Amino acid sequence: MSLKDVASLAGVSTKTVSNVLNDRPHISAGTRRRVEEAIAELGYRPNPAARLLKQGRTGVIALAIPDIELPYFAELAAAVHRVAERFDYTVLLDQTGGDEDKERLVATGFRAHLIDGLILSPLSLQPEELLDCAARRPTVLLGERFYDVQVDHIAVDNVAAGRDAVRHLLSRGRERIAMIGEDEFYAGPAGLRKRGYVEALSEAGLDVDDDLVLSAGLFQRIDGMRATQRLLDSGTPFDAIFAFNDTLALGAIRCLHDHGLAVPDDVAVVGFDDVEEGRFSTPRLTTIAPDKEQIAELAVTRLMGRLRGDLDDSPQLFSTAHRLVVRESA
Amino acid sequence: MSLKDVASLAGVSTKTVSNVLNDRPHISAGTRRRVEEAIAELGYRPNPAARLLKQGRTGVIALAIPDIELPYFAELAAAVHRVAERFDYTVLLDQTGGDEDKERLVATGFRAHLIDGLILSPLSLQPEELLDCAARRPTVLLGERFYDVQVDHIAVDNVAAGRDAVRHLLSRGRERIAMIGEDEFYAGPAGLRKRGYVEALSEAGLDVDDDLVLSAGLFQRIDGMRATQRLLDSGTPFDAIFAFNDTLALGAIRCLHDHGLAVPDDVAVVGFDDVEEGRFSTPRLTTIAPDKEQIAELAVTRLMGRLRGDLDDSPQLFSTAHRLVVRESA
DNA sequence: ATGAAAGCGCTAACAA
DNA sequence: TTGTTAGCGCTTTCAT
Numbered sequence: 193m194s195l196k197d198v199a200s201l202a203g204v205s206t207k208t209v210s211n212v213l214n215d216r217p218h219i220s221a222g223t224r225r226r227v228e229e230a231i232a233e234l235g236y237r238p239n240p241a242a243r244l245l246k247q248g249r250t251g252v253i254a255l256a257i258p259d260i261e262l263p264y265f266a267e268l269a270a271a272v273h274r275v276a277e278r279f280d281y282t283v284l285l286d287q288t289g290g291d292e293d294k295e296r297l298v299a300t301g302f303r304a305h306l307i308d309g310l311i312l313s314p315l316s317l318q319p320e321e322l323l324d325c326a327a328r329r330p331t332v333l334l335g336e337r338f339y340d341v342q343v344d345h346i347a348v349d350n351v352a353a354g355r356d357a358v359r360h361l362l363s364r365g366r367e368r369i370a371m372i373g374e375d376e377f378y379a380g381p382a383g384l385r386k387r388g389y390v391e392a393l394s395e396a397g398l399d400v401d402d403d404l405v406l407s408a409g410l411f412q413r414i415d416g417m418r419a420t421q422r423l424l425d426s427g428t429p430f431d432a433i434f435a436f437n438d439t440l441a442l443g444a445i446r447c448l449h450d451h452g453l454a455v456p457d458d459v460a461v462v463g464f465d466d467v468e469e470g471r472f473s474t475p476r477l478t479t480i481a482p483d484k485e486q487i488a489e490l491a492v493t494r495l496m497g498r499l500r501g502d503l504d505d506s507p508q509l510f511s512t513a514h515r516l517v518v519r520e521s522a
Numbered sequence: 523m524s525l526k527d528v529a530s531l532a533g534v535s536t537k538t539v540s541n542v543l544n545d546r547p548h549i550s551a552g553t554r555r556r557v558e559e560a561i562a563e564l565g566y567r568p569n570p571a572a573r574l575l576k577q578g579r580t581g582v583i584a585l586a587i588p589d590i591e592l593p594y595f596a597e598l599a600a601a602v603h604r605v606a607e608r609f610d611y612t613v614l615l616d617q618t619g620g621d622e623d624k625e626r627l628v629a630t631g632f633r634a635h636l637i638d639g640l641i642l643s644p645l646s647l648q649p650e651e652l653l654d655c656a657a658r659r660p661t662v663l664l665g666e667r668f669y670d671v672q673v674d675h676i677a678v679d680n681v682a683a684g685r686d687a688v689r690h691l692l693s694r695g696r697e698r699i700a701m702i703g704e705d706e707f708y709a710g711p712a713g714l715r716k717r718g719y720v721e722a723l724s725e726a727g728l729d730v731d732d733d734l735v736l737s738a739g740l741f742q743r744i745d746g747m748r749a750t751q752r753l754l755d756s757g758t759p760f761d762a763i764f765a766f767n768d769t770l771a772l773g774a775i776r777c778l779h780d781h782g783l784a785v786p787d788d789v790a791v792v793g794f795d796d797v798e799e800g801r802f803s804t805p806r807l808t809t810i811a812p813d814k815e816q817i818a819e820l821a822v823t824r825l826m827g828r829l830r831g832d833l834d835d836s837p838q839l840f841s842t843a844h845r846l847v848v849r850e851s852a
Numbered sequence: 853a854t855g856a857a858a859g860c861g862c863t864a865a866c867a868a
Numbered sequence: 869t870t871g872t873t874a875g876c877g878c879t880t881t882c883a884t
Contacts, residue, residue, distance in 0.1 A: 194861050205871045210863060218869055237658075240636050241580070242861035245571040245876050250636065252614070259600070261798065266596040270589070273617050284582070285615040287603050306570050306580065306636050328567075413802045446802040468591065472743045472776040474804045524877050535855045540879060548853055572877035575860050855884075860877105867872075 193236055202230035213238060244306070253495060254307045256286040256298045257334075258315050262411060262439060263467040265313070268334075271488035272311065279496050281308075290410060292316040299325035309495040315380070326507070330498035332491045335381045336509070344498075345509040346490050348482040350381045353514045354388020355395075357434050357462045357480050360516055362396050366432035366460055369393070372419045372444060373436025374407040385436050385464070403428040408440055416443025424451060431459060432522065438463035438470045438479055445473070445521065460522035475520035483513040523564055532560035543568060580636040583825060586616040586628045587643045587664075592741060592769060593797040595643070598664075601818035602641065609826050611638075620740060622646040629655035639825040645710070656837070660828035662821045665711045666839070674828075675839040676820050678812040680711045683844045684718020685725075687764050687792045687810050690846055692726050696762035696790055699723070702749045702774060703766025704737040715766050715794070733758040738770055746773025754781060761789060762852065768793035768800045768809055775803070775851065790852035805850035813843040 195213075199206045204223060211219050212227040230236075244250050255272050257265040269285060276283050284307055288295040295317050299310075309330035314322060319341045325331055326343040336347035361369050371389050375382030390400055403426055408415035416435055420443070423430060435441035441463030445455050455461055455475055463470060463479040470477030490510050497503035525543075529536045534553060541549050542557040560566075574580050585602050587595040599615060606613050614637060618625040625647050629640075639660035644652060649671045655661055656673040666677035691699050701719050705712030720730055733756055738745035746765055750773070753760060765771035771793030775785050785791055785805055793800060793809040800807030820840050827833035 195863095196861080206862080207864080207872080208870060211870085214863085220869065223870080239575070239861050241571055241575040241578070242876090243863080244636065245569070245575050245861080245878085246863050248571075248876080250571070252636070260590070260596050260603070261593075261600045263591075263593065263596070263799075266590050266593070269615070270591045270617065273590070273615075283615060285599070285603075285613065287600065306574070306582065413798060417802070442799075442802055446804065449804050468743060469593075469772075469799055472747070472772055474776065474779050525879095526877080536878080537856080537880080538854060541854085544879085550853065553853080569877050572860090573879080575862090575877080576879045578860080853884100856882090858879105858881085860879090862876090863874105865872105865874085868870085 253309045254284040256312045258290045264465040275492040290315040348514040350384035351388040354385035355392045358392035361432045368430040369432040370404040370430045372406045413443035416440030417447040420444040420447035438465045478522040583639045584614040588620045594795040605822040620645040678844040680714035681718040684715035685722045688722035691762045698760040699762040700734040700760045702736045743773035746770030747777040750774040750777035768795045768797045808852040
């Protein structure tokens with residue numbers, strides 16, 4: 193059933209029906225009523241595919257993140273949803289799982305091509321591929337990078353944030369500060385946070401002890417737990433942990449508790465992300481809080497600007513706010 | 523740039539290009555090569571809208587849930603994603619926020635999206651509207667209902683699950699068991715869980731004390747915390763809490779800790795959902811674990827069956843497995 | 853094995 | 869104010 197059916201039932205042309213549907217002016221009240229009755233009678237619904245084919249916009253943007261099960265991304269996704277809604281846009285969620293191929297698939301749009309724009313949180317994609325992706329459609333990248341890709345980036349200042357976290361630990365008199373989240377992709381946020389860690393230590397005249405630098409797979413709770421276990425097993429003394437996200441930190445705390453260690457008395461812990469969970473955990477988590485609302489706001493409005501074509505400045509890096517939230521764990 | 527351009531560059535008809543694109547037989551090697559070269563040279567990408575208009579399927583299913591920030595839904599969404607991927611389907615996530623109007627919007631598809639099917643977790647929508655929604659496109663409902671709607675439902679046996687939770691508490695010698703999650707929508711899962719609570723109590727010869735029955739807005743941590751605070755304020759003695767989801771339970775524990783109450787020694791707590799968070803919390807959470815993988819599997823395959831039209835049985839309620847996971851909190 | 857041409861349902865330029 | 873009609877880019881039937 194199509195526009196035509198409605199038109200013939202209402203005794204008007206398709207154009208008129210289209211006008212009614214799109215709420216355009218220049219329709220007499222009587223005609224409008226007749227058309228609306230016909231629509232109701234037929235239970236007619238416009239075919240979005242046809243509309244899309246015609247006007248070339250879908251009303252959908254994609255948000256591609258590594259893992260929706262990580263609360264940070266869930267909270268970010270919720271924020272993006274809220275902003276997108278204001279623009280009458282829906283969000284298609286894509287999980288890359290940190291898998292490079294999957295990420296590439298999403299980026300090149302082999303799969304979900306029915307989108308007007310893309311907000312991508314890349315984990316392993318290389319600059320040239322990101323550029324290619326952005327050339328294909330309006331794109332905003334989440335997460336700071338070293339390299340200078342000509343694509344809009346939105347991120348907190350990870351070096352500064354990492355420094356803030358470690359400075360706080362130092363100010364509490366901790367000197368053997370472990371770090372969880374070392375990453376092979378030096379160019380990403382993790383590399384930058386490590387930089388902040390290193391800088392804060394050296395400010396305090398401390399050297400980086402490689403035994404205190406731990407890596408952690410997918411940044412889930414279990415990874416934080418395992419890393420902490422390795423640290424404990426190694427016998428290296430430590431009195432604090434800076435985890436590169438809150439779930440790692442929560443996993444670390446779980447492990448410390450299992451070994452009868454008190455947080456923060458024996459070991460102070462600082463996380464990163466300020467997820468809801470950390471506000472209710474025992475102990476409550478001290479963390480770096482990025483402004484997720486601001487990130488979402490910026491990402492979506494930037495995308496909308498590009499979509500509407502009323503953005504003529506060149507791609508840039510937007511640095512969003514962050515702050516240290518001191519709670520109980522450090 | 524379209525198929526036509528590719529065709530003329532390759533010196534063939536659009537039909538041939540289409541054949542190559544869709545990997546159909548009956549193409550000579552030479553022709554295929556020439557077409558592929560033309561595609562590469564032009565950097566051509568098929569327009570999915572056109573394809574969609576023609577064949578009427580989008581390769582996208584929507585998952586409409588109240589709130590992605592609730593870990594249960596995030597985990598469920600991840601599971602749905604994984605299953606959908608096997609069918610080469612992408613998942614569009616829609617948040618209803620438990621808002622009735624928003625839910626209706628999603629259900630009726632007013633925001634007519636390019637969607638082949640819908641998995642909906644309704645909170646407040648009425649039977650007739652759900653039916654209407656299902657009539658419109660293949661639909662699977664998540665969460666048990668009392669009423670007998672002719673739509674596929676997938677849910678754990680909430681009455682049995684609620685009973686299991688409370689029986690466990692009783693077996694631990696608790697007799698003043700509070701309940702958090704009372705809901706005005708008696709027909710939904712919450713109402714059924716309460717039924718299980720009531721049944722288990724009466725099995726044990728106990729009466730329901732209305733002072734122990736607490737309601738809780740959106741099932742977030744803060745709601746659990748507030749409900750527990752009210753309970754404490756009321757002065758009603760209690761030695762256990764059955765929270766209708768894990769986040770409520772975690773919020774309750776946070777509140778108990780704040781008041782110097784030990785879990786489970788002073789108050790035992792059982793949750794519902796078995797979210798990852800509860801496996802790492804302090805104390806670890808005892809909970810009812812629905813089989814999320816099974817739920818996702820069933821929901822998606824059911825949808826796929828309807829989409830392919832090779833499902834001719836009538837809509838039904840699928841009861842999925844659940845089990846009690848005893849950890850530290852009770 | 854390949855080509856010509858008719859739509860899929862909608863919008864919008866142009867006509868009346 | 870309303871109608872006519874030409875596409876949007878693809879798939880597909882029917883010819884060749």
